[in-house]
Structures are given as structure tokens and as C-alpha cells.
Amino acid sequence: MGGRLAGKVALVTGGAGGIGAAIVRAFVSQGARVVIADRAEDAGHRLQAELCEMARFLRLDVTRSEQWADVVAETVETFGALDILVNNAGTVHALKPVDKVTDAEWDMVLSVGLTGAFxxxxxxxxxMRARGGGAIINMASIMGLHGANGSVGYCAAKSGLRGLTKAAAADLGRHGIRVNAILPGLIDAGMGKGLEYNLRQVPIRRAGLPEEVAAMAVFLASEEASYTTAGEFTVDGGDAGARVLG
Ligand SMILES: NC(=O)c1ccc[n+]([C@@H]2O[C@H](COP(=O)([O-])OP(=O)(O)OC[C@H]3O[C@@H](n4cnc5c(N)ncnc54)[C@H](O)[C@@H]3O)[C@@H](O)[C@H]2O)c1
Known part of the structure; x- marks a missing residue:
């Protein structure tokens, strides 16, 4: 238990499972009180029970604009503030080439992964302005840096998140609100679990752990990152930046 986020209040979307749950646990271990905002009620309630008074589950579908107002109001009512937002919820459509993706699949992936973060x-x-500042962290992906077959919606959503991050950082820096993106590679959790992947091309020849993504989120959420905004931080074992040729 550390105190790098002592006294802070965070809201983590998609916080009930996978990478989001690792971020929730890491934030609590650093002294933050955390709202787990997710559609998944059972998993959300279980995590709330595990973390006792430091966490509260609130049901949120990030694609529903009107639910956001209620959840943010309830966060402030419950814990007194909102200092940290992690836009972590994301989803994929089935692997298929661009000409086979339906309107509904495109809309779902973009609305959860990009519009929800907006x-x-x-x-x-x-x-956050009422507190004199804050930190927003968007969970993008290295698939927002390069394309990948069968994944047009996901790549577009993650690439769009990078633009949202930089534009929002430009708007909000004067208010003390920092906005950064994390770009994970293959992580052994959630949607990355069991995925077929050529790990021989990754310099650190293994998948990442959700705790390794959470460690980056703790840093970006904390005062240690006080001069860091509009940034993109890979947690990918070197996958996007280097190739192992043989
Ligand atoms: N696992 C990986 O390899 C990997 C790699 C790069 C980026 N990411 C990103 O990390 C984030 C977390 O993914 P994960 O791997 O933990 O997968 P996951 O599927 O376990 O987590 C996604 C969470 O978001 C929630 N969610 C989905 N739609 C929602 C909605 N409309 N409203 C609220 N919550 C919703 C789900 O219930 C789930 O708890 C995603 O944005 C994903 O794109 C994951």
C-alpha cells in the first residue's frame, strides 16, 4: 500500500474486469477511492465487495450520454470529488475484412471505444475544474498506431482516441487537467487473453500483464506526471517500436 494517489477520487470505465480491474486495484492500493463504472453488474459488485469502502460500483453504459451526467454526479456525491478519469471501456467486432463489417458492428466499436471516451x-x-485540475487517461492501443487485418473498427476507434487525447489536452491544460493515452500491446487479460499472436516479434518475448498497464496508469494519474499531457505511452514489450528479425 502506497500513497501516490492519496486523497484522490477516480472513475474507471470498464473497471469491472481485465485491465480496468487491475487499474482499480492499483489505484486503491495507492490510496485513491475509485468508482468502478461498467455495464457488467455482477463483476462490478464483486470487485466493490473486495475493496470495501475504497470502491463503489456504478452501472454505466459509456455510450449513453445521459448516464454519464448521473454517474459523475453520484461519484461526487459519494466521494466528494472527481480527480481522475480512466476511459478504459472498449470492445471489438469479430475479425473480418473491411468490406464485411456491418453498420451495427462499426457503430458499436466506435461508440464504446471513442464516443464513450468523449x-x-x-x-x-x-x-475537475472545481478541484483545480485533474488527470484523464484514455486506453488506446498500439493498434491505433498501425493497422491490423480484420480490425477496422478497433483500429479506427483507437486511432481516434489518440486524436481525442491530444485535442482535449490542448483545451484543458490551462485548467490543470492533463490528458494522456496508454497504448498497450498484447496483454494477458480481458480481450487479449488466449489471443493467437506471434510473440517472437515482440522484443520482450511475452504478453504483458494487466498490472503492468495499471502501473503506467498510476504514474499518469499521479502528481509525478504533473508536466505530462497530450502524451502517448506504450506498454507493449517494444512491439510497436522495434521488430525482432531473427
Ligand atoms: N487486452 C489487451 O490485449 C488490450 C490491448 C490493448 C488495448 N486494450 C484495451 O484495454 C481496455 C480494456 O480491455 P480488456 O482487455 O481489459 O477487455 P475486457 O473486455 O475485459 O474489458 C472491457 C470492459 O469494458 C466493459 N464495457 C464494454 N462495453 C461497455 C459499455 N458500453 N459501457 C461500460 N462498460 C463497457 C466490459 O464490461 C469490460 O469490463 C479496452 O479499451 C481495450 O481495447 C486491451
């Missing part, structure tokens, strides 16, 4: 960012500004 709604969240917009909703967080007023409470």
Missing part, C-alpha cells in the same frame, strides 16, 4: 471527458471537466 462523453466521459466532457462530463469530467466541470468537477
Amino acid at each position: 462523453y466521459g471527458t466532457r462530463a469530467a471537466v466541470a468537477p
Whole structure:
């Protein structure tokens, strides 16, 4: 138990499982109180029970603009503030080439992964300004840096998140609100679990752990990152930056 986030209040979307749950646990271990905001009620309630009074589960579908206002208001009511927002919820469509992706698949992936983060960012500004600042972290992916076959919706959402991050950082820096993106590679959790992947091309020849992504989130959320905004931080074992040729 450390105190790098002591006294802070965080909201983590998609916080009930996978990488999001690792971030929730890491934030609590550093002294933050955390709202687990997710559609998954059973998993959300279980994590709340594990973390006792340091966490509260609130049901949120990030694609529903009106639910954001309620969840942010309830966060402030419950814990007194909102200092940190992690836009972590994301989803994929089935692997298929661009000409086979349906309207519904495209809309779902973009609305959860990109529009939801916009709604969240917009909703967080007023409470963060009331505190004199804050930190917003968007969970992008190295698939927002390079394309990948069968994944047009996901690559577009993650690439879009990078743009949202930089534009919001430009708007909000004057208010003390920092906005950064984390770009994980293959992580052994959630949607990355059991995925077929050529790990021989990754310099650190293994998948990442959700705790390794959470460690980056703790840093970006903390005062240690006080001069860091509009940044992109890979947690990918070197996958996007280097290739192992043989
Ligand atoms: N696992 C990986 O290898 C990997 C790699 C790069 C980026 N990411 C990103 O990390 C984030 C977390 O992914 P994960 O691997 O933990 O997968 P996951 O599927 O376990 O987590 C996604 C969470 O988001 C929630 N969610 C989905 N739609 C939602 C909605 N409309 N409203 C609220 N919550 C919703 C789910 O219930 C789930 O708890 C995602 O943005 C994903 O794109 C994951």
C-alpha cells in the first residue's frame, strides 16, 4: 500500500474486469477511492465487495450520454470529488475484412471505444475544474498506431482516441487537467487473453500483464506526471517500436 494517489477520487470505465480491474486495484492500493463504472453488474459488485469502502460500483453504459451526467454526479456525491478519469471501456467486432463489417458492428466499436471516451471527458471537466485540475487517461492501443487485418473498427476507434487525447489536452491544460493515452500491446487479460499472436516479434518475448498497464496508469494519474499531457505511452514489450528479425 502506497500513497501516490492519496486523497484522490477516480472513475474507471470498464473497471469491472481485465485491465480496468487491475487499474482499480492499483489505484486503491495507492490510496485513491475509485468508482468502478461498467455495464457488467455482477463483476462490478464483486470487485466493490473486495475493496470495501475504497470502491463503489456504478452501472454505466459509456455510450449513453445521459448516464454519464448521473454517474459523475453520484461519484461526487459519494466521494466528494472527481480527480481522475480512466476511459478504459472498449470492445471489438469479430475479425473480418473491411468490406464485411456491418453498420451495427462499426457503430458499436466506435461508440464504446471513442464516443464513450468523449462523453466521459466532457462530463469530467466541470468537477475537475472545481478541484483545480485533474488527470484523464484514455486506453488506446498500439493498434491505433498501425493497422491490423480484420480490425477496422478497433483500429479506427483507437486511432481516434489518440486524436481525442491530444485535442482535449490542448483545451484543458490551462485548467490543470492533463490528458494522456496508454497504448498497450498484447496483454494477458480481458480481450487479449488466449489471443493467437506471434510473440517472437515482440522484443520482450511475452504478453504483458494487466498490472503492468495499471502501473503506467498510476504514474499518469499521479502528481509525478504533473508536466505530462497530450502524451502517448506504450506498454507493449517494444512491439510497436522495434521488430525482432531473427
Ligand atoms: N487486452 C489487451 O490485449 C488490450 C490491448 C490493448 C488495448 N486494450 C484495451 O484495454 C481496455 C480494456 O480491455 P480488456 O482487455 O481489459 O477487455 P475486457 O473486455 O475485459 O474489458 C472491457 C470492459 O469494458 C466493459 N464495457 C464494454 N462495453 C461497455 C459499455 N458500453 N459501457 C461500460 N462498460 C463497457 C466490459 O464490461 C469490460 O469490463 C479496452 O479499451 C481495450 O481495447 C486491451
